[in-house]
Amino acid sequence: MEKYYKKWFWLLILPSILLFLFIIALPFFVGTIYSFTSWRGTYFAGGSFWESFVGLENYIKAFSSERFVHALIYTSLYTLVAVAAINLVALAFALMLNNIRRGVGIYRTVFFLPNMLGGLAMGFVWQFIFQVVYTEILFSPDGLFHVEFLRFMTQDTTKALFALVIMTVWQSAGYMMLIYISGLNAIPGDLYEAAEIDGAGPVRKFFTVTLPLLMPSITIVLFLTLACQLYPSFLILQYIQPVLCNKEPYAYHLSLEK
Amino acid sequence: MIKRFKIISAIMAVVLVCAVAAGCSGNGDGNADQAEKKETLYLFNSKGENAQQFKQMCDDFTAETGIPTSPFSVGSGQDAIEPLRTQMNSKNPPAVFSIQGLKELPEWxxxxxxxxLTTVEDADFKEIVDSIPDSMKLSMDGKASYGIPFNVEGYGYxxxxxxxxxxxxxxRVKDLLSDLKACSYEEFTAFCVAVDEYIASPASSSVKVNGNSYSFHTQKTGRAANLTGVFAFAGSEKWTYGDHLINIAINAVFPDARSAENATEEQLDQLKQPFVAYAQALEFVSDHVGGLKGHASRGSELINKANFGYDQSVQMYADGNALFLQQGNWAYANIEKVNADVAARSSFIPIKLPLTDAMIQTGKTAAQMNASIPVYVPNYYAINAKASETAxxxxxxxxxxxxxxxxxQKYIIDSFEALPYNANDSMQIENPLSVSILEYMKNGNTLSAPYHGAPNIWTSEVVGKELMEKYLVKQDWTEEDYEAISNFAIEQWKQMKNTK
Structure with missing residues (x-):
């Protein structure tokens, strides 16, 4: 099998390379170059490419804008909270599933399912959850538990950040859980046995065996959540509730003000 | 098993490479090569709502003239500017495309x-271009003309x-409608307060509108029993107060979008009092809102999309939960879907603000402004100057x-259900909202859409958002709040204009 992979290595990775080049690398490269010009979407303002070259002017404008800086700070704050929350919840799911024997497949499927739901469908589902289920059914004064903080989450600028985090965790944790599960499966069982013989309890085993050996998975999940989770969530929630508009990512702000 | 896996993986790799290659080389139009030979006329239509009808019109044009057409319509409700940019960058850019007002003109x-279009020598076409009224010309300087108006739209209550x-x-309906159109802001608000009181506790009271007295029925009858408030209010849709309501106040200083586009600092300062009036009117409206579960008031609930979104406001109006709905003639189809009878009986009365003559810089009086509705061209058809000469x-x-x-008559009125910019008595217009707009146009009781000349996203994304986040959730507004809203709007306009 190894021989086969070696022989056809380039053919097998060619689709990925082409997709990466044309879908990611090229637009990124072109976009970066255009950011130093007065590109208007269909033409270079001022004439040719060189005539429209503005150097760092676009960046200076962006960082001089109060709205941009506000959006950037909010995006950074959201990133910190979301990445931490996704990692913790995904790891908790993975540890839980790693320790149960029955119905593992069902749980995995259930936790992973939100990942299959994308785009506006998710926006509408969460619009309903935040604005009707949370606000009127579960957490209203006449509801199951009265928790004022969990009502009108998309109508309040502070609560909105947590609304975004809840939605993102719900969608991403199942996917990240799979990476953690494969990481947990790769940890040799005899290490746990040795730890037990040495008298380590569950907490000690987690911090001295599981966590260090899970670092490669943590790195992958950390970067995946950083790279993939931010932009679409903002746009979706912005669509479902305009109060969140102030919190859209800076890239979207730029496109609006162009 | 391994051999089969090897074969499958190799085949998949080849298929994927082919797919990527095909994706990169494709032009998205399978008939392009064939169509090019016939010199197809490519058209871009920004109104996804009439995509089918637009295609039918193009087909009829082809049948009549022999010129092949290839229309492209954006998805219903989809923003048109990005798809248009993509089309312009494509192998077959449209020769006819839409420009949605002055905001989009500078780019093209x-x-x-x-x-x-004033440079075109074709006699018939020149006649059309010359006949476009100055106020409807798509032009930054008033001399050139870059588009043929597709239709006019109007809005009010x-x-x-x-x-x-x-x-x-x-x-009493005919007289009351007429008086509601002509009455002052003070009389209008007194009428609304009386209606609100009647909803809470019906009694045989009367109210004066435009000097005439109107008596309520002793008890709620018919649809009046459904009323929960005076206004159906889409609090979560910031464009309703960010774009359309504030546009009335902007009309006090700028007569059209062109003058707003070229606003001076001094003119922007003159918006101070009209914007205070705008804030007061918004406060009044949001104090008298009808909700699905009863009378509603300002607070987080009012900007909740699940209860106070666009659809819900239309629903509440059509169901008779509220007397007035701030909307335009474009909403007719949606109202008709909920209640065709209500749609057929609807007409416009002007949105009124507590303006005084001293606040108005355009030569109009406060009475004239409060008796007028905004009527404007939302969309123009333009010709691509970079298309081939034949195209x-x-x-x-x-x-x-x-x-x-x-x-x-056949396409714009009957098929697209729009009101043509050059409508006249020889045309058969049956849509009641179009008829209502025409009436205002005939009487000269129209305002413009100068908010189209404000900096991009200022109205909705800046002012509308500020109001939604800070004020519509606040129960009581003070004099300081009116001032703060007005100052914020003016300062943001200045700032955005200067950083353009």
Whole structure:
């Protein structure tokens, strides 16, 4: 099998390379170059490419804008909270599933399912959850538990950040859980046995065996959540509730003000 | 097993490479090569709502002239500017495309794509271009003309004459409608307060509108029993107060979008009092809102999309939960879907602000402004100056054909259900909201849409958002709040204008 992979290595990775080049690398490269010009979407303002070259002017404008800086700070704050929350919840799911024997497949499927739901469908589902289920059914004064903080989450600028985090965790944790599960499966069982013989309890085993050996998975999940989770969530929630508009990512702000 | 896996993985790799290659080389139009030979006329339509009808019109044009057409319509409700940019960058850019007002013009003018229609020599087309009223010309300087208006739109408070009949008696409806159109802001608000009190506790009281007295029925009858408030209010849709309501106040200083686009600092300062008036009017409206579960007031609930979104406001109006709905003639189809009778009985009364003559810089009086509704061209058809000479000629032929009186009737009025910019008595217009707009146009009781000349996203994304986040959730507004809203709006306009 190894021989086969070696022989056809380039053919097998060619689709990925082409997709990466044309879908990611090229637009990124072109976009970066255009950011130093007065590109208007269909033409270079001022004439040719060189005539429209503005150097760092676009960046200076962006960082001089109060709205941009506000959006950037909010995006950074959201990133910190979301990445931490996704990692913790995904790891908790993975540890839980790693320790149960029955119905593992069902749980995995259930936790992973939100990942299959994308785009506006998710926006509408969460619009309903935040604005009707949370606000009127579960957490209203006449509801199951009265928790004022969990009502009108998309109508309040502070609560909105947590609304975004809840939605993102719900969608991403199942996917990240799979990476953690494969990481947990790769940890040799005899290490746990040795730890037990040495008298380590569950907490000690987690911090001295599981966590260090899970670092490669943590790195992958950390970067995946950083790279993939931010932009679409903002746009979706912005669509479902305009109060969140102030919190859209800076890239979207730029496109609006162009 | 391993051998099979090897074969499958190799095949998949080859298929994927082919797919990527095909994706990169494809032009997205399978008939492009064939169509090019026939010199197809490519058209871009920004109104996804009439995509089918637009295609039918293009097919009819082809059948009549032999010129093949390839229309592209954006998805219903989808923003048109990005798809248009993509189309412009494609192998077959449209020769006829839409420009949605003055905000979009600079891009197409600067890129050299928008053809100045006054330079076209074709006699029939020249006649059409010359006949476009100055106020409707798509132009930054008032001399050139870059588009043929597709239609006109108007907005105000929609009112159901059936509801007025249930409140005051059928014999008073005509007079009341007429008085509501002409009355002052103070009389209008007194009327709304009286209606609100009647909803809470029906009694045989009366109210004066424009000097005439109207008596309520002793008890709620018919649809009046459904009323929970005076206004159906889409609090979560910031464009309703960020774009349309504030536009009335902007009309006090700028007569049209062009003058707003070229606003001076001094003119912007003159908006101070009109914007205070705007804040007061918004406070009044949001104090008298009808909700699905009863009378509603300002607070987080009012900006909740699940209860106070666009659809819900239309629903509440059509169901008779509220007397007035701030909307335009474009909402007709949606109201008709909920209640065709209400749609058929609806007409406009003007949105009124507590303006004084001293606040108005355009020569109009406060009474005139409060008796007028905004009527404007939302969309123009332009010709791509970078298209081939043949394509440009075909585009001219298409637009000339489209503007023939019989085609205006057949397509714009009957098929697209729009109100043509050049509507006249010879045309059969049955849509009640179009009829209502025409009436205002005939009487000269129209305002413009100068908010189109404000900096991009200022109205909705800046002012509308500020109001939504800070004020519509606040129970009590003070004099300081009016001032703060007005100052914020003016400062943001100045700032955005200077950083353009």
């Amino acid at each position: 003018q600067e890129s050299g794509r928008a053809l100045d 929609l009112v159901d004459s059936g509801m007025l009949s249930d409140l005051f008696g059928e014999d 440009q000629k075909q585009a001219i032929q298409f637009l000339t054909w489209m503007q023939k009186p019989e085609n205006i």
